Amino acid sequence: MAKIRGCDWGKRCWACCFVILLLFSLSVCSKKEAGGDQIAIGVVLPISGREAKPGQYQREGIELAIHQINQAGGIFVKDKGKKMWVKEVFYDDGSDQAKSAGLVERAMTSDNVVAVLGGYSTALGEAESVMPDRYHTPWITTGAAASTIFGRGYQYIFGTLSPTDVLGFTTAEFLGSLVDHGKLKKGLKIALALENTDHGVDYGKGIDKWIQAHSGYFQVVFSEKFDLGSADFSGLLQKVKSVRADIFLADAHLQDYITMQRQYIQSGMSHQMLSYGARGPEADARKALGDATNYIFAGIWWSSKLPYAQVKQFSSDYQAFTGHAPDSWYPATAYDGMRALAAAIEHAGTLNKTAVRDQLRTVELKDSLLPGQVLRFGTNGQVGTPFVVVQNKPDAKVDIVYPSDAATGEAIAPKPH
């Protein structure tokens, strides 16, 4: 009996060894394939959890760029002497910070990718941003813009979103232009509700900066932070209501924007102007709130209304690729992020990560979708493209209302009750 058992164990040991060897050889083959015939690019985005929707749109933007690059034969890598296809190594971080950082680490080590794209939202981007320098692998965030990410002197990080303080500054500048045009009066009171993240802090700083440089235009009478993902904002809104401000500016994520605006209307509140930062024209918000989103304005990094030929082409390609039109700015910054990376790899002529990083520092996309049409990364790794301000109008219409040279419609101010 003991002998039979011993025999069984022996067979089991051999079987285990065989399976381990098989798995090892498969993993070696797959790594060889990634390094040999294809360029592996890591993509870490939230497609589940509270940031799922924007994460999904960003993924679609990246995949469209990869699809087009591969359709054109791939990226020419000089030291390989051939064009190579791009292979996406995708991970869903579930909108979880710890998971997000872990997956970037996994992509950079186990999957040995040339670069990683991703990091939607400040919180997830901040968590991921510590990995690139540790593993000397370029990382391009297509959805995070807080100064804390780009202010730490990291050498391998890049971002396709302009800084959030510029968003706040542009928002105040737009309101100032309405005063200059006589649509709003001087000296109006502003109430601020900011998300409790570095994004919120930067947004508030941008507004303060403009107001301090232009005295007499506006006065901030209320400023408070709130936690993202709250189920109830009625207490905060009641405080906002009690300060009797003329303008209400919140900096919120999509889910919070929908919840807060719903409770804003339910509380019977109304202001001359209303904004939720970079959120406003999203289709989900329109669906959830209908006409209650009319006249909300938003400062965004990109709009499908921009009057550039490449924007029109992108919108139609995106529609054909995904079956739906681009929703707000999300897919465009991701699409350009992937294209900038492809250009950097081609210029580097090698898959060496440091060489690709060096090229990212100098790369210029002259047919960029972003406002200004040129994408180049600044010394801290972040782009500096201007924002456009859009305003929701009745019948699901969205117009660019600022700056005037890109405007597709006139700003409606003060907004009707």
Place this chain on the structure above:
Amino acid sequence: MNAADLMNLVISAFLLAGVYAAMSVGMTIIYGVMKIVNLAHAGFLMLGAYFVYELYERFGIDPLLGVVLAFPTFFLLGMTVHWLLVRRIPTSDQPTLPSLLLLFGLWLILQNLAYLIWGNSDRSILTPRTLSVFHLGRITFPMVQLVVFGAAVASLTGLEFVLHKTWFGKAVRALMQNSEAGKIVGVKVERTARVSFGVGIAFAGAAGGLLAMMYSFSPDFGGLFLLRAFVIIVLGGLESFTGIAIGALILALVETFSILILPANYQPAIAFSLLVVALVVLPQGVAGLWSRRRRLA
């Protein structure tokens, strides 16, 4: 802040308390009878929201009627879950690790099933009621919250009636007070537990439907409310329905009014500080305080 603003806050807190009570009662029934902490409660809240949403989107059924329909549907679902899974857990007078793990696992399964079926988009129910408000002088009543509050109060009143006037209700109360004595007087524990689990899930599903009328939701919906339900049932005394109502009111009042003196981002900390205080100072909850007074009297 003037008197009208304060009054608005009081009303807001009372309306919120109604919703909180409705979403917590299902957990209390299940805990009271079976001593199981139903971690899958959040999953059933989420399913309830999607149930009412689908009825509204596909068949144009008013969300309020959807909530009524959620009761029998989720009651049957709860009975099925009990028959398939919960009855296999060893019974105990205290919550056990297998029950916590099983129901936590069930929550994850429900969440992932919802991702498969509905994807990751936020959904919401938009009816003419959703954004309409009713003014009484300078005091504002959000119509949807009034409706949700009314529905919550009606369902809780119905439950009180069932618990006090029917054989099943008496059996439930007997098992909640003393399960051994309940068995001696002829209460069929297995059947009562199955029906109680069904009722608990029915309340979770209906509460999910009510919450869907007020908030947008996704497969992750429910987690935040589950944490609040814990606070409420600990405050209320784990096994008391009147305690639940008072616990819900305390939480809603504290959350709403504390914001006046503290920044809004401290709101989640307020709820959990309350939980810690309740566990340390009032481990039996508000209901325990009453019964102690009654004993002393």
